[in-house]
Amino acid sequence: MFSYCVDPKTLEGLMWLSCYVTTAKHMSFYFSFLVVMGLLSLAAPLAMAFGFAGATASRSSFKIIRSVGKGYLAMIRGVPDIVFFLFIPIALDQAFEYLRHKVLCSDVTEPIRQGNDFVVCAAAKLPLNTASEWVHDIYGFSLALLAFGFVFGAFAGNVLSGAMAAVPKSQIETGEAYGFSQSQIFRRILIPQMWIYALPGLSNLWMILIKATPLLFLLGIEDIVYWAKELGGIKTGVYEYPHPDWRAWYFGVLMIFYLSLTYLSQSVLDKISARLSQGQATMAGRAG
Amino acid sequence: MSSCFQTLSDYSLRSIGYGERLLPKADITLCEQFVLIGSGMIWNIYFAVLALLLGFFFATVLALGKNSNLSLFSAPCKLFIFIFRGSPLFIQFFFAYDLFVLLPRLGVDIDLGFLVVTVETRWLTKAWLGALIVLFFNTSAYAGEIFYGALRAVPSQDLESADAFGFTGIKKFRRIIWPTMLRLAWPSYTNEAIFMFHATTLVFFTGFPAWQQKGDAIYYASYFADKTFNPFVPYPIVGFYFILLTLLIIGLFGLINKRLNKHLPTNERKRLRFNKYNLIR
Numbered sequence A: 001m002f003s004y005c006v007d008p009k010t011l012e013g014l015m016w017l018s019c020y021v022t023t024a025k026h027m028s029f030y031f032s033f034l035v036v037m038g039l040l041s042l043a044a045p046l047a048m049a050f051g052f053a054g055a056t057a058s059r060s061s062f063k064i065i066r067s068v069g070k071g072y073l074a075m076i077r078g079v080p081d082i083v084f085f086l087f088i089p090i091a092l093d094q095a096f097e098y099l100r101h102k103v104l105c106s107d108v109t110e111p112i113r114q115g116n117d118f119v120v121c122a123a124a125k126l127p128l129n130t131a132s133e134w135v136h137d138i139y140g141f142s143l144a145l146l147a148f149g150f151v152f153g154a155f156a157g158n159v160l161s162g163a164m165a166a167v168p169k170s171q172i173e174t175g176e177a178y179g180f181s182q183s184q185i186f187r188r189i190l191i192p193q194m195w196i197y198a199l200p201g202l203s204n205l206w207m208i209l210i211k212a213t214p215l216l217f218l219l220g221i222e223d224i225v226y227w228a229k230e231l232g233g234i235k236t237g238v239y240e241y242p243h244p245d246w247r248a249w250y251f252g253v254l255m256i257f258y259l260s261l262t263y264l265s266q267s268v269l270d271k272i273s274a275r276l277s278q279g280q281a282t283m284a285g286r287a288g
Numbered sequence B: 001m002s003s004c005f006q007t008l009s010d011y012s013l014r015s016i017g018y019g020e021r022l023l024p025k026a027d028i029t030l031c032e033q034f035v036l037i038g039s040g041m042i043w044n045i046y047f048a049v050l051a052l053l054l055g056f057f058f059a060t061v062l063a064l065g066k067n068s069n070l071s072l073f074s075a076p077c078k079l080f081i082f083i084f085r086g087s088p089l090f091i092q093f094f095f096a097y098d099l100f101v102l103l104p105r106l107g108v109d110i111d112l113g114f115l116v117v118t119v120e121t122r123w124l125t126k127a128w129l130g131a132l133i134v135l136f137f138n139t140s141a142y143a144g145e146i147f148y149g150a151l152r153a154v155p156s157q158d159l160e161s162a163d164a165f166g167f168t169g170i171k172k173f174r175r176i177i178w179p180t181m182l183r184l185a186w187p188s189y190t191n192e193a194i195f196m197f198h199a200t201t202l203v204f205f206t207g208f209p210a211w212q213q214k215g216d217a218i219y220y221a222s223y224f225a226d227k228t229f230n231p232f233v234p235y236p237i238v239g240f241y242f243i244l245l246t247l248l249i250i251g252l253f254g255l256i257n258k259r260l261n262k263h264l265p266t267n268e269r270k271r272l273r274f275n276k277y278n279l280i281r
Helices: A013-020 A024-057 A063-075 A081-104 A133-166 A169-177 A182-219 A224-232 A247-276 A283-287 B002-011 B030-067 B071-086 B089-102 B121-125 B127-152 B156-164 B169-205 B217-228 B234-260
Strands: B107-111 B116-120
Touching: A024 A063, A024 A133, A024 A182, A024 A224, A063 A133, A081 A133, A081 A182, A081 B169, A081 B217, A081 B234, A133 A182, A169 A182, A182 A224, A182 A247, A182 B089, A224 A247, A224 B089, A247 B071, A247 B089, B002 B030, B030 B071, B030 B127, B030 B169, B030 B217, B030 B234, B071 B127, B089 B121, B089 B127, B089 B169, B116 B121, B121 B127, B127 B169, B156 B169, B169 B217, B169 B234, B217 B234
Parallel strands: none
Antiparallel strands: B107 B116
C-alpha cells in the first residue's frame, strides 16, 4: 500500500502496523464487512417478500394455499434455525442440479443417487466446472441469501400475520358495510393499518438478522469470521508479517462491529417507533 | 431389527465417549443416524440445562442490579446485558475460545474441606466448560433483561401493601417482589429456555473443537450429511428431536406457570404462548 512497505522485515512500531493492516488480505477482510452489509440489505427485503407471501397465503380462502402458508409459518417453530441454514443451501443446490440434469441430460439413464453419491452430468453442474471463481462466489452467496430469505421470511410471516390479526375487526366490518370487495379491504384497510402492530416484531427481527449474519461462515462463504480466523492465526517467520496468535483481537474487533451495529439500529428503530405512534390510539401515542 | 439393538449399544453413548470408537463410514443405516444424533442430544441437554439453572440466579442478580438507583451497581449490569445481547452468540463463542487459548496454563487448587480439586485453565478451552460459561453468560443477559422488564412491571400497590404489613429488605423481596416478578416474566422466560436449547447447536460449529468426534446432535447430523450427500435424512431427524424437546419444555414450564398463577382468578392467568421472535443470538 505505502511506498515504505516494500520490505516489512525492516519496519517497526506504527510503520509496521500501518503496512500490516493494509495488506491485500486485510483488504479482503474489509471487503467482507461490505459483504455482510450487502447481505443485510438484500436479505431484509427478500425476507419481507417471503413473509408477506406466507402471511397472505395463510389467510387465503383456498384450502390448499392456506395450508401451504400455515405450514411455512409453523415450520420454524420448535426446530433450531441453524438446521435450516445447513439444510436449505444443500437442498436447493441438489434440487437445481437435479432439474437441470433431467432437462439437459435426458439421455443419461443412470440414477442420480448412487448409494452415498449424488451424481449429475457435467452440463448440469452448478456452477459449471469451467466457470471462473467469482461465479462460484456469487452462486454460493445467492444460495446463502435464499436460505436467509426463507428462514427470516417465516419469522416475518409470523409477525405480519399477527399484525394482520391485530387490526380491529370493526375496521374490516366498516369496509364491508361500505361495499368494499375483499381485495379492496385487504389493500385499503388491512395493509395500511397493520404496520404499527408489526413494527415491534419487525424491529426485533432486524436485530436478529444482524446477529445471524456470522452464520454465513457455516455456509462456506469467505465472510468476516473466515477472515478473522485466517488473519488472526499464528504467523511464523516464513510469513511477511509474523505475529503470535491474534485471533482474540480480531474477534474483539468483530464484537465491537456488531455491538455498534445493534446500538445504532436500536436508536434508529426507537425514533421510527416514536414517530409512527404519534397520533395513534395507543399508550405511546397519547403520552407524546 | 437385532442389528439396530447392536447399533444402540454401540453408539447410544458415543457422544460422551463410550461404545464404538469409529463412526459409521459406509452403508449408513437410518437406525445409525437416529441413534448417533440422539446420542449427540446429550450434549445439547447438558449445556442448556446447566446454563439455564445457573443463569436463572445470575439473571435475578443482573435484573436487581440494573434496577438499582446506584450507578455503581446498575452501570456494570447494563453493560453486561448490552454486550451479551448486542453481539451474536456465534462471535461470542469464537472470541471466548480465543481468549481462553491465550490464558496461561495454570492449575488452581480449590480446597473443598474434604477434597482438593485442581481446576486447570486448559479446561476452559474444552467445550464442556468454556462453551458452558459463554452460554451461561448469554442466557443470564437475556433472562436478566426479561426479569428487569418484569421487575419494572410489578404493581406499585403490591409494594405499598408490603410496606403497610411491615415487610422490609430480603423478606419483602422474597415474599412479594420475586414471586410477582417471576409470574410476569414466566411466558418470556419459557421462550428464552427454548432458545437456549436451540442455541446449544452452535457450540461445535464455533471455536470449540469436538474432541475425539464427541459432538452434539447437529455435529453428527452434518457428519452424516457430508458422508451420504443426502441432507434430507439427518437434518429432519435433528428437527424431530428438537420438536420433542421443545414440547417437553413447554409442558414442564407450563406446570411451573400454573403454580405461579395459582392464586389468581382464572381469567387473569397468563397463558404460555410460544412465539418465536428471537432465536439466533
